[in-house]
Amino acid sequence: MDEKERHATPATGTGYSRRGFLRAGAAAGAMAAGAGAARADQQPDPLITEVQSWAQGWGDGVDATPYGLPIEFESDVIRRNVGWLTADVISSINFTPIHALDGTITPTGCAFERHHSGAIELKKEDYRLMINGLVDKPLVFTYEDLERFPRENRTYFLECAANSGMEWAGAQLNGAQFTQGMIHNMQYSGIPLRTLLEEAGITNLGDQIKDKWVYVEGADASSNGRSIPLEKALDDCLVAIKANGEALRKEHGYPVRLVVPGWEGNMWVKWLRRIEVTDEAVQSREETSKYTDTLADGTSRKWTWVMDAKSVVTSPSPQMPIKHGKGPLVITGMAWSGRGAITKVDVSIDGGANWQEARLAEPGVDKAMSRFYLDIDWDGSEMFLQSRATDATGYVQPTKDALRAIRGENSVYHNNGIQTWWVKENGESENVEVSS
Amino acid sequence: MDEKERHATPATGTGYSRRGFLRAGAAAGAMAAGAGAARADQQPDPLITEVQSWAQGWGDGVDATPYGLPIEFESDVIRRNVGWLTADVISSINFTPIHALDGTITPTGCAFERHHSGAIELKKEDYRLMINGLVDKPLVFTYEDLERFPRENRTYFLECAANSGMEWAGAQLNGAQFTQGMIHNMQYSGIPLRTLLEEAGITNLGDQIKDKWVYVEGADASSNGRSIPLEKALDDCLVAIKANGEALRKEHGYPVRLVVPGWEGNMWVKWLRRIEVTDEAVQSREETSKYTDTLADGTSRKWTWVMDAKSVVTSPSPQMPIKHGKGPLVITGMAWSGRGAITKVDVSIDGGANWQEARLAEPGVDKAMSRFYLDIDWDGSEMFLQSRATDATGYVQPTKDALRAIRGENSVYHNNGIQTWWVKENGESENVEVSS
Incomplete structure (x- = not known):
């Protein structure tokens, strides 16, 4: 289970790089010089210079549907069943x-x-x-x-x-x-x-x-x-x-x-x-x-009613690969606690060896979910991505191993252990565990 | 425009009455004595004692729709167009x-x-x-x-x-x-x-x-x-x-x-x-x-960009008649201001002659909507229902007449005047104006 050896050098700091946008900037430069006047080393973006079909006619009127639905392009953002999970x-x-x-x-x-x-x-x-x-x-x-x-x-x-x-x-x-x-x-x-x-x-x-x-x-x-x-x-x-x-x-x-x-x-x-x-x-x-x-x-x-503090990185994650390569990367996720407001979320990119405090999007709300962000400059090497929530009582989300040491592995309930995504160099992720 | 003469005695205070629930209580008494054992003066509620078809078999599984929609009984809660409003x-x-x-x-x-x-x-x-x-x-x-x-x-x-x-x-x-x-x-x-x-x-x-x-x-x-x-x-x-x-x-x-x-x-x-x-x-x-x-x-x-403080009673209102007769009544609505958080909402049931401070459901949020409630004991007589918002700058929502005195009636924009619903004895409402 020890995947730590596979981990690469941590991204250095949270500084924001402009590199990722220079390509786009060059295209804009071409555009600024007039449509079609591409520089020798850069084709103009046809989506800017020519093809904007949506700007050339009517869209849909207001009577399209009785209850407004998500656009068809978002049809994969739905709740999903796992067939084998229940009878x-x-x-x-x-x-x-x-x-x-x-x-x-x-x-x-x-x-x-x-x-x-x-x-x-x-x-x-x-x-x-x-x-x-x-x-x-x-x-x-x-x-x-x-x-x-x-x-x-x-x-x-x-x-x-x-x-x-x-x-x-x-x-x-x-x-x-x-x-x-x-x-x-x-x-x-x-x-x-x-x-x-x-x-x-x-x-x-x-x-x-x-x-x-x-x-x-x-x-x-x-x-x-x-x-x-x-x-x-x-x-x-x-x-x-x-x-x-x-x-x-x-x-x-x-x-x-x-x-x-x-x-x-x-x-x-x-x-x-x-x-x-x-x-x-x-x-x-x-x-x-x-x-x-x-x-x-x-x-x-029994009577284990309260849901203890927990968190998860939602992106990047196995369903949300990094497609843009190295450079500026938004790491985001959710944290929550049944005992009060979330006061702090830490994020690790090296499987728990080092932690950086994430930014809460808004102050924590009692017994409600909080959104966190950590903006990093990804160096393109693999990460073992984790998040760790702290709530208003001072309780800190434990590792899965710490939970197992006390509760064994027979339960299906109340697992609030720290989740790990192994983010590979190609930006894809897998659900893995690191020893702790 | 002066509808004030038609207004009845204000409801006295915000005290909460149990009267509205005695009928239900009597039915429960019958139920407590055993299904079918109705008291002579009160038929048991068949929805409790006999007919509960929904408790006798399976409901729908989790794979009903890709994106979860409101239940069919709520099909009138939709955004609506007004055909003649635009070309x-x-x-x-x-x-x-x-x-x-x-x-x-x-x-x-x-x-x-x-x-x-x-x-x-x-x-x-x-x-x-x-x-x-x-x-x-x-x-x-x-x-x-x-x-x-x-x-x-x-x-x-x-x-x-x-x-x-x-x-x-x-x-x-x-x-x-x-x-x-x-x-x-x-x-x-x-x-x-x-x-x-x-x-x-x-x-x-x-x-x-x-x-x-x-x-x-x-x-x-x-x-x-x-x-x-x-x-x-x-x-x-x-x-x-x-x-x-x-x-x-x-x-x-x-x-x-x-x-x-x-x-x-x-x-x-x-x-x-x-x-x-x-x-x-x-x-x-x-x-x-x-x-x-x-x-x-x-x-x-021109450059009238900011949306000034405004509010409206959403229920009761013309689309939300009172169906339960006199007694406890929840008056609710929304308030908002483009200049900051809502700090106070007052409600009048007599067309602006007297005001009671409503309860904000949560502290006001900067440039966001606030929900307000006023719980009254309705005496069953007609009301001229209004709400009046105050924002963090101290600005108080004006009457329509006060707005017209300054801006005339030629505009279609930026009308944040106080709205009046004439709630009749039968619980139905109409959009009316009272002089101010």
Whole structure:
């Protein structure tokens, strides 16, 4: 596994070179001297001097499509399934094409999905949300009822507990979309779950509130029930009616899903149907035989809800080869933590031997994804590219080996280890591991 | 125009009532006693006790569509054209359905569009950006070249100068989508224009930089050329390659558009082809016969680039009637300013006689849209609903009458006057004016 010997000299500094643009500059020089007046050593760029068909007639009018779609040239920027990963597409996974995106908001149309019994069609008129159990008065809300409660807007990431799960046993899937793409980051509009619980009334619980739970379930056949400590339910959970400004997609739980900030995606119940206040955790299928972390000795850790700090370089990466050769190179990626805002991301091009602090595009947001950039002058030699996130608690993303030393390799959940791309001299990358 | 006499008693305070939910509570009580065990005075809700077809079988698998679309039930939440507004759909307008959205990010698929000669198809491979004129060395960039420069991420609103333009002559179009929907708010990833200008070199300008201009034009047939002071170009303009994380839509200028934060949308040139550094403004069609503001005496104001602070209540509104009757009501809307962040939004339900401060969902963002909420207990009587934005400079959004007193009614541009919805007792609304 030790690939370090193959690593070349690190790029020197982050200085920006103009070399990459001289070719273009020469073409412009020709253009400046008049169309067609090429210098002897440089053909003018026909796309500037002659062929601009798009400037010679009408484009499309405004009534092209009811809902605006990406241009046809971007048809490969879609969420993708991996056929063999689950028994049936009904219960499978669509990975976000994080390698091809920028910014922090995940476009709704290509955002990660995971269903346990398929995505159901549930009309707003048919929607009901029951709150029952240890409440003062059980209540049922229609969708229209929910719209009448005070709303909040918050941006949060949702990450599947199994994101990067295949990586426990070593580098497996090739591409950031498949290794880290079970994630999305959206701006939610919703009602604080606290508000709805207080509407049903929890005054009867007195000071026992801190020991109680809620059991949340969806309206699909799987119901996907999960137990959540009442303390978390009263803290920052949202009953979301919009994502990224518009209605939730069917596959994201239309018309209503639960948002459990910073905690594993399976708890963000879609098509949210019922919230029961309970004395104890229900110990459902989804929190016993699944979504527990099996250790080396065969025992399992449970209640491993929080998604620890993690990051990944999205470009360059196996799906995003460097095509321009050496010189100025933008290295970019995403970082996130379920415990707070991202405060720092470091990038290594030599497999973790040396680190440079990357630039956060904007200040970190609590339990939301951050975009980072590192601008380097690539010398054209191979790199072992890594990123390492630090969050507001001071927690630093560990190596995969450090995680394995504690947790073994039996789990498929909660792998937040440092990812390595071996970027070759030809600009192509592979998912590899370096010893640490 | 004085509709004030028709206004009813203001709703008293913002207290939250549980009345609206007692019906639902009673149904839940029945449910809690066992399915089918209805109380004599209350039928159980069959959607809870019996019919839950969606919980009895598989939903759709993950391979339904390449790009995830909104559920069919939301097919009315689309950008819309107004046929008679322009001579041809080629040069027309698609309005954002702001009435139906929440949060602050405008979903790309339903975001405002305006074309001057139609939306063109321009491949990344064919894309070229020239910087010429008074630069040290003219340059031409390919798309791939642009990807190699350090990038920024920033969220900005784009508003057409003609947004609300029909309102100069009084209440016209009925619905927030049509009165204020020539706007969107996106997170852009792009290269600072300053970086590209410095790459071409502006050292030859010495201290004359503050007097110079850039002329920017697009690759479509209209070219839509506009002059921008070099000082603004060097300040916060971006050459954007992504919007809301993904490639720009064709209709938004794929693959590259200019972002001119806080300034009128016409200057945000799409399919950006050329940037020329010039001694003086070019005085193009788009900044002389168009996009100047004709005053009452027939003279025109020009260089009216900045979009002043503005706001609108998006719900309730003509397209968003109140269907639930009196009781708890969420009033929500958007506010924005080209001069800085929104610091305060006030809402009036009596046509401007009394104002209550609304709640901003998140702290205001420089030159981006803010979401506001006001939660009231509606007494069921008619309202004259208004919102009024204040920005970081202390500027307060004026009434339409105050604007007209200064600028007359000849212009179609820069109407940022306060909008009024007459909300009737039956919950339906109309676009009206009240004297001020």
